[in-house]
Amino acid sequence: MTTTDLVPARAMGTPRRRTEGPAKVTGTARYAAEYAVARPLHLHPILATVPRGRVTAIHTTAAEALDGVVAVLTTRDAEALADTADREFAVLQDDEIGFRGQYVAAVLADTSETARHGADLVRVTYDEDPFRARLDPDSGELYAPDSVNPAFATDSVIGDVSSALRDAPVTVDATYRTAMTHNNPMEPHASIVVWEPAGTGGRFTIFDSTQGVSATRRNVATVFGLDPGDVDVISPHVGGGFGSKGNMHANVVLACLAARRVPGRPVTYALTRQQMFSLVGYRTPTVQHVRLGASPDGRLTGLVHDVVEQTSRIKEFAEQTATYSRSVYAAPHRRTTHRLDPLDVPVPSWMRAPGECPGSFAAEVAMDELATACGLDPVELRIRNEPDADPESGKPFSSRHLVECLRRGVERFGWSRRDPTPRARLVDGWWTGTGVAAAAYPANRAPGSGATVRFHAPAAGGEEHWDVEIAAADIGTGARTVLGQIAADALDVDVDTVEVTVGDTAVPAATVAGGSSGTTNWGTAVVDAAQRFREKFGADPSDGDEADGTTPETDAAEHYAMSAFGAHFVEVAVHADTGEIRVPRMLGVFAAGRILNPTTARSQLLGGMTMGLSMALHEDSVMDPRSGHVVNHDLANYHIASCADVGEIDVEWIDEVDPHVNPMGSKGIGEIGIVGAAAAVANAAHHATGVRVRSVPITVDAFLG
Amino acid sequence: MKPFVHVRPDSAADAIDAVAADPDAVFLAGGTNLVDHLKLGVATPGTLVDLRGLTSTAVEDLPDGGLRIGAGVRNSDLAGDPRVRRDYPGLAMALLAGASGQLRNQATTGGNLLQRTRCAYFQDVTTPCNKRVPGQGCAARDGWTRYHAILGAAQDAAGLRHCVATHPSDMAVPMVAFDAVVQLAGPDGDRAVPLGEFHRLPGDDPSRDTVLRQGELVTAVDLPPLPVAARSTYRKVRDRASYAFALVSVAAAVAVEDGTITDARVAFGGVAHRPWRATRAEEVLRGAPATEDTYRAAADAELADATPLDTEVGGNAFKVPLLRGTLTTTLRRLAEERP
Ligand SMILES: Cc1cc2nc3c(=O)[nH]c(=O)nc-3n(C[C@H](O)[C@H](O)[C@H](O)COP(=O)(O)OP(=O)(O)OC[C@H]3O[C@@H](n4cnc5c(N)ncnc54)[C@H](O)[C@@H]3O)c2cc1C
């Protein structure tokens, strides 16, 4: 068996505020574009205004003549990059345009205003080719990718689902849609890059806003043909990412290209909000066809989840939308598929809970429809379809408490008083109702993180203290704080004596903050380093003693299906005359292993639920198929939930300690909060109004007869 | 972003002269709209003539019992003025339904009236727009029209609409319902223009939002004494609960005696190139019983000429039932309230 030896929890599990909180609220925490560097230059790019074709001319004379402009980089004169296998990084390499918004030139100037003015003066002409920019589920170009993100099978087939559906006494057959959405972290993607030539090579210093300094180092080294050791990346504080800073994007390549043009001088490039809608990833829109077959008592006999979504033509990204349906409910016959529509659009990428987030919307609304069709309570329906083992792989779950989450939610939300009749409660002009949805998110684990633990003996009259170093990313989650708690318990020392350094390639490399795997990967490396330290130096180390650790190989995933689970309960009110929709109350109950820090965990779960609410009601990147760009590309037009949209949000978790995922007993919590939340809103809206809305965002139009 | 000169004249008269003499000069008030446009390249003036300290920041009583609102009065101050809250509550509500607290602290009365459309294509210099560049075409009419007009955007002989933009102000909607008058000072002297005639319909020249001439300065907005306005309200429907422009909005004031509507003022926001005074709805309401049927008939009368847009990117036909529902719920609430 693969049971991990769990670290005894002392600091782990206790509430602790973010250690960098005071620095952030007093404004002394530095974000990427805020470093005081000598004689910085500012970059402003010129973006393609056609979605497909090629640049025919770039007129730079007027910009170059401008006082303060230092250089204009174009597709015509940019240096050849060493490796452009990743087409997203092939910045300014040729005249081909793969999407509207692609970089075609950039102006470097001594102020950001001059750079911007200079960029306005650059004139670019194009040869335009026919293009397609809007997802078409009936497109003749649909294809099956080799795998879906990150490495799941594209399709899965178990049993004979066609017969199962044909023979099923109760069926649901419906198509669901989720909108294209953009991550929109508060801090834009931003970098300050310095290139210092030395001999035939040189080195980059990059202050960046990233979810992984080690990955950025690797990518920059590859693209520029450098030794990774010649790329320093510094990113101690990140103002959010939601996945968009997980994969490096073209903006870093552009800033590096510019820095090499002006050796020794720092180049600052912070994206405008509008640029963020073209260049740093987004969630694909999806069209999802779900078919369920069940016995009259609600037991699923067949389940089909067929997904069509988009990718960019220049680089494939296949969101794993249907994988949610592979792990949640039991059904003997099942099929999931993914098909991609290749478009002349920006490259889609990770956005909080890629796959599970949009996939759970379709799957969990379909389950609500099945509950209605069977005349069953939707909570009871889910309990009846609880599998004994992972429905596709047959592996036992490392731990699974979905039913407990549902039952706890029923109690806490007051669900048992619910009258199932839709459109039956008109309160002061508002139709009101409640809805439920389940949630699941894999407990991912990946190799590739290292950590150092170092001891400092007490100076006279002082206290001993410990350095813990790991190139992890704290994107506002509290990762730094939690790693300190883990280290303290692994070393068996007071948590206040531990100081954690993250976000810097000067310390041991680590995986990106993604897939809710950060704390698992980094915490495991920290535990390993602490254990090695004690093995080497015992209980009485000397000043300066240090030990390195890594993430040991584990075969737990071969033996167990590992996921976090949860249940959302939501109340919705829809105005009878105007169709306005409000969500006064949300409850999320989660089973996600040991909760290492209740303070920061609550923020993560609550934040995920809020983002799910935002997905349910607001977020919608409007792609104009005539121009190939998102027309509502600013935060006045691209709505995210405002404070006034968020009612009461109650977050709870089940006591669960998972023995297999990692030595802390925890699972990831960064993404599970968003999974299922939008479905619960849609289900509650149906209960309120009797209107079944199968697409998000749900706006007034849905309810206007 | 084009470099510009920023000047601070000593008097309103100097400011007027500066802008009147230079077609490339514009007034700058709170800057919450204009500065965005400078950054986006939507506005490219050579000179900004700063109005700080030059326009009145006072709300004064007029001899006839009305109010004179200085052009420099901040949106937040106007919303908090006790006379506005008591005598024109719908105006206070409209102001508070607009933008955010920070923006309202900065935005002025004059700037609010003269803010430009939020049409996404107008704000993006890479897309064609007749309002920004006359003759370029209109990217919106076959595009994303969720925030666009359903009233007053007439077609020309060729069946084309030159502009389907809406005026985004909340404040102006109750003002137009209350017969506000805009006071102007210009190089050729002062004039007063009823607010209902101040904003233009697009016709074939959408580049001009208002009848303001180059160099003319809004000095104040006058509200006439209007007893019915004491029972007024503002109802805004938007895509999130706060901090969003109106899909549609309704400003309304009614007087009801013995179940009969004796007076009514109604205006709509978010549906036309100007704050839309709903005179036909008012006609239906005056003298009619305060019933659901009346409210619907009023809505239908005003919406009879609605010309919603149906486009591939999302049309705005939903605004017709939405406005009907919004007007109905607003009038019902208002009539049920007893003074
Ligand atoms: C994110 C955001 C959300 C918003 N949401 C809303 C909303 O929900 N509802 C709403 O109603 N508004 C909203 N607004 C718009 C806001 O109300 C306007 O920007 C503001 O009222 C403009 O006033 P200002 O004083 O800042 O004008 P400025 O930006 O200074 O000027 C605007 C225009 O008016 C001209 N001007 C200003 N004063 C005068 C004068 N006295 N005489 C002649 N010309 C003049 C200027 O030359 C300029 O063309 C929002 C704005 C933003 C940025």
Ligand code: SF4
């Ligand atoms: S609707 Fe008016 S403002 Fe918008 S693009 Fe058309 S012409 Fe321009």
